[in-house]
Amino acid sequence: MEYYRPTSVEDAVQILGRSPGAACMAGGTDLVVAMRSHKRGPHAIVDLSGLGLDTWIFDDASNRPAKVKTQGTKKAGNDEQRLGPGWRIGATVTMAVLKTLEDEDNLGVGLLADAASQVGATQIQNRATAGGNLCNGSPAADAVCAMVALDALIEIAGPTGAETMPIGKFLLGPGRVNLEPGQFLTGIFVPAHDMKKSSVALQEYRKVGSRTSLVIAVAGLAARTVLDKGKVVESRLALSSVAPTCIRATEAEAYLTGGPLSPDRIREASHLAREEARPITDLRATDQYRKEMVSALVTDHLTRAAALAQ
Amino acid sequence: MQPKPIEEVTVTINGRKERLAVDPAKRLLDVLREDLGLTGTKEGCGKGECGACTVLIDGRPVNSCLVLVGSVDGHEVLTIEGLAQPDAAMHPVQQAFVEQGAIQCGFCTPGAVLTAVSLVDSQPAADEEAIRRYMAGNLCRCTGYTKIVSAVKTAYEILSERKGAGRRKKEC
Ligand SMILES: Cc1cc2nc3c(=O)[nH]c(=O)nc-3n(C[C@H](O)[C@H](O)[C@H](O)COP(=O)(O)OP(=O)(O)OC[C@H]3O[C@@H](n4cnc5c(N)ncnc54)[C@H](O)[C@@H]3O)c2cc1C
Ligand code: FES
Ligand code: FES
Numbered sequence: 171m172e173y174y175r176p177t178s179v180e181d182a183v184q185i186l187g188r189s190p191g192a193a194c195m196a197g198g199t200d201l202v203v204a205m206r207s208h209k210r211g212p213h214a215i216v217d218l219s220g221l222g223l224d225t226w227i228f229d230d231a232s233n234r235p236a237k238v239k240t241q242g243t244k245k246a247g248n249d250e251q252r253l254g255p256g257w258r259i260g261a262t263v264t265m266a267v268l269k270t271l272e273d274e275d276n277l278g279v280g281l282l283a284d285a286a287s288q289v290g291a292t293q294i295q296n297r298a299t300a301g302g303n304l305c306n307g308s309p310a311a312d313a314v315c316a317m318v319a320l321d322a323l324i325e326i327a328g329p330t331g332a333e334t335m336p337i338g339k340f341l342l343g344p345g346r347v348n349l350e351p352g353q354f355l356t357g358i359f360v361p362a363h364d365m366k367k368s369s370v371a372l373q374e375y376r377k378v379g380s381r382t383s384l385v386i387a388v389a390g391l392a393a394r395t396v397l398d399k400g401k402v403v404e405s406r407l408a409l410s411s412v413a414p415t416c417i418r419a420t421e422a423e424a425y426l427t428g429g430p431l432s433p434d435r436i437r438e439a440s441h442l443a444r445e446e447a448r449p450i451t452d453l454r455a456t457d458q459y460r461k462e463m464v465s466a467l468v469t470d471h472l473t474r475a476a477a478l479a480q
Numbered sequence: 481m482q483p484k485p486i487e488e489v490t491v492t493i494n495g496r497k498e499r500l501a502v503d504p505a506k507r508l509l510d511v512l513r514e515d516l517g518l519t520g521t522k523e524g525c526g527k528g529e530c531g532a533c534t535v536l537i538d539g540r541p542v543n544s545c546l547v548l549v550g551s552v553d554g555h556e557v558l559t560i561e562g563l564a565q566p567d568a569a570m571h572p573v574q575q576a577f578v579e580q581g582a583i584q585c586g587f588c589t590p591g592a593v594l595t596a597v598s599l600v601d602s603q604p605a606a607d608e609e610a611i612r613r614y615m616a617g618n619l620c621r622c623t624g625y626t627k628i629v630s631a632v633k634t635a636y637e638i639l640s641e642r643k644g645a646g647r648r649k650k651e652c
Binding site: 173174176181197206 | 550
């Protein structure tokens with residue numbers, strides 16, 4: 171097997187272009203396990219750790235046009251997306267680094283940090299990357315769930331140049347992501363979600379499993395609830411492990427927005443989220459149990475958000 | 481110029497620079513045990529779950545069963561063999577594991593010691609919960625975790641005693 175460790179994005183594109191059977195490797199925490207169990211048998215490995223994509227910056231949007239074209243799927247055409255300030259995070263930034271992204275102003279990135287801190291255990295967090303979590307395509311990926319909640323954008327390099335797409339278009343199903351042959355992920359953009367000084371926010375990632383570390387979620391919730399004068403002004407509820415990809419509970423979000431967090435409304439929102447989940451039964455849990463957990467996670471989050479607003 | 485595959489790996493292991501003519505897609509764990517005879521690093525599960533294979537790369541604990549050696553080119557690896565010289569004093573974490581009896585069969589010990597070393601190096605103080613969380617990737621099938629946690633607490637005490645002693649010496 172050939173092993174490449176390119177030092178520029180251009181070289182990586184070139185290698186991937188001429189070796190169709192090659193696999194990208196970032197931290198290797200999914201790929202090496204898959205190779206050992208003969209689920210993957212690439213002809214070549216393209217190790218992305220030498221590309222310098224292991225840092226993040228906060229981009230205050232002052233140096234770029236306010237509008238960029240973001241490419242949707244080829245069929246869906248282009249969307250225009252307004253890009254404000256946010257975090258540019260390289261594809262090979264590890265969970266250990268992500269979890270240090272402090273968010274004193276509750277601009278959203280703290281939710282990603284919280285999810286990253288719950289991936290695997292210390293050793294895994296030192297290797298597992300943001301890009302690997304995405305490209306592995308697992309519906310149980312913790313950091314991905316937070317990215318879905320925060321409307322992250324995915325940055326891609328490939329033979330036809332760079333492109334950016336919304337995360338919802340990138341995640342296709344279990345083990346499947348929207349990368350054409352020769353393309354790879356170079357980074358993600360996490361928009362800063364501003365809020366008024368008078369608002370309060372609760373943003374957190376919670377997952378259910380048999381223990382707190384080294385566990386694949388049976389169900390997970392990445393949530394951000396912002397309240398102003400007792401009413402919900404922003405509701406983000408993303409669910410992991412209960413559908414073919416991490417999904418948003420859009421009906422529950424729409425229902426919550428604009429109203430107070432009364433016990434009745436919390437109950438109704440939890441019910442809506444439960445019905446939006448489309449889980450399967452597997453060796454870790456039944457579909458019914460997963461639905462119950464979605465309801466419990468949402469109730470728990472909203473109850474604590476309500477207490478915060480008192 | 482066309483980018484070429486790499487064929488050898490240069491890595492500093494326990495302070496010594498090694499140029500290794502091995503398959504870069506070989507696991508670091510296997511290179512350590514088979515090519516370098518460093519059998520202190522153990523293989524338990526082989527899939528990132530038990531921590532027996534833990535080594536430090538640039539001071540951070542990783543599962544060497546999931547690391548391909550090509551990816552550590554240019555980096556520093558510390559295994560249990562490199563923690564203390566044979567004729568020198570034990571590392572405070574090693575001493576603490578001995579004092580607390582945090583070892584039975586010893587299979588998990590090299591990995592647990594190295595994770596604890598990185599904890600005491602990176603966090604000046606850690607309470608019981610932080611210790612348990614940091615060490616959660618190191619499973620032990622016989623000692624149980626109470627003694628391991630006590631050993632990490634003792635390591636912090638030994639370290640602060642040694643620091644205090646160093647300071648007293650300077651003051652004299
Ligand atoms: C013991 C253990 C515990 C774990 N616990 C958790 C957990 O709690 N939560 C969780 O979410 N995950 C967990 N994982 C899964 C894994 O650690 C994460 O998914 C991790 O983020 C993968 O990142 P990586 O860099 O190691 O990916 P790699 O293994 O390097 O790659 C994963 C896949 O993505 C592709 N890929 C990687 N980077 C790119 C890129 N930039 N562009 C294109 N393709 C790319 C690879 O070809 C491969 O198919 C665990 C894994 C193990 C072994
Ligand atoms: S052998 Fe590497 S974690 Fe178990
Ligand atoms: S001492 Fe035997 S596994 Fe820990």
